[in-house]
Ligand SMILES: Nc1ncnc2c1ncn2[C@@H]1O[C@H](COP(=O)(O)OP(=O)(O)OP(=O)(O)O)[C@@H](O)[C@H]1O
């Protein structure tokens with residue numbers, strides 16, 4: 001076993017893991033916030049995420065066609081993509097709740113779940129249809145922005161691209177902003193009050209339906225931002241791209257304790273890191289017996305172990321409740 | 324101030340309120356007594372908009388409240404301390420109180436917070452504590468304080484004495500009386516009839532969804548049936 005190699009690649013693997021982890025964390029927030037308020041798993045959230053990625057690619061392709069990519073600062077472009085992706089995904093998530101979930105409130109739990117699966121298929125094919133008509137293709141590639149692809153060489157073996165740093169910084173800012181919103185503002189506290197007890201929240205003068213819409217808006221916007229970052233980082237997207245990251249982000253939400261916002265962040269990071277380390281180290285540590293393709297099996301085995309010992313997730317139900 | 328006229332409330336097929344009629348005058352403490360399952364909680368929930376009534380009417384100073392959603396009823400001046408306190412366990416004491424004032428836009432919130440803290444100094448000590456970790460008595464104080472933060476004209480209280488030690492019950496009832504003296508009208512639901520009648524001006528007795536008796540607190544205290552059924556005399 002090459003111990004030297006293990007150590008040398010460590011920072012690079014850590015960085016990959018963090019990027020993946022923040023991506024999962026951003027997506028996981030959408031699952032966990034909606035679950036916290038409605039105890040319902042919004043299976044269409046992975047498509048809300050993909051819509052964000054498509055909004056980003058469309059803006060980039062349009063800018064490129066007009067020569068805007070060279071003219072504008074890449075950071076300005078990035079800001080534009082994020083704002084647009086968040087707005088479209090957030091509003092879409094809100095609309096989906098209004099049309100496909102709210103009319104089913106009060107029905108047995110499986111009914112809205114089926115509706116969510118339906119919305120998920122619907123959105124996949126809607127994106128495919130629109131892009132096929134519009135661009136004659138639905139596998140799209142994010143145009144490169146040279147300044148974002150620039151790599152800093154830190155040491156002989158480690159280099160960091162600008163976009164990796166950007167992805168991490170943006171994700172951190174989003175998580176921090178969400179934290180402030182949910183814990184420090186009156187609206188955020190009202191969302192948490194609704195999550196805990198809708199009837200009593202309404203007695204406080206809180207419009208419960210409006211808070212539910214807002215929850216979808218915020219969760220959707222986080223998903224949309226993740227979509228844009230995903231496109232910037234990994235370039236290739238298609239209407240079905242959301243499935244795997246969505247499933248993993250949902251897992252991250254459960255790992256952190258479903259319904260728990262800091263839990264989603266922690267769960268996302270843990271899953272991302274596990275996956276990155278498994279991808280790079282499994283083969284080295286087992287002399288090639290298990291290659292990188294076993295990363296998911298490894299990561300999920302660890303998850304199952306964690307959940308056996310902490311069934312409510314890493315941060316689930318920290319607060320002791322009394323009658 | 325509040326006029327309730329023949330409320331009929333159903334839970335599916337169960338006919339829980341069968342024509343409840345009562346009234347509460349401005350500045351009064353009115354108590355609604357009744358055994359388990361009589362429909363006391365159902366009545367309060369209907370008043371605050373959590374349950375719909377099939378027929379009848381609820382009027383607050385002449386304006387009907389039926390069909391008004393609960394989050395708008397608070398704006399009209401009614402605050403409801405629900406059965407079992409229902410504080411927000413995961414929020415801090417201060418955040419719970421802030422939620423009580425959620426619908427308000429006036430400048431008096433800070434002043435009312437000081438008043439609530441003056442009424443319940445224990446809450447001030449615990450203001451940064453997560454509410455789920457409070458004791459039962461502290462939770463009841465928080466539930467009442469939270470409702471007061473809405474600066475209500477009419478306060479609905481659902482069994483504030485439930486699960487509290489006798490000393491604390493007395494203290495809570497004194498506080499309720501104090502709140503009333505400061506000008507808030509009170510509709511008090513209780514199983515502890517002796518305590519309730521001791522601070523109320525008038526009372527109603529509810530049995531299986533209908534009012535069977537009403538009168539001044541003094542009259543009810545003297546009434547042989549009330550004495551037998553609710554004051555524990557044989
Ligand atoms: N959610 C519900 N679904 C069906 N029936 C209900 C529901 N809530 C109350 N009931 C029924 O309505 C009737 C009145 O209940 P309510 O809770 O108003 O009684 P209460 O007078 O408050 O009793 P307690 O003193 O035990 O709190 C009871 O028969 C009860 O079983």
Ligand SMILES: [Mg+2]
Pocket residue numbers: 363364365406481
């Ligand atoms: Mg009751």
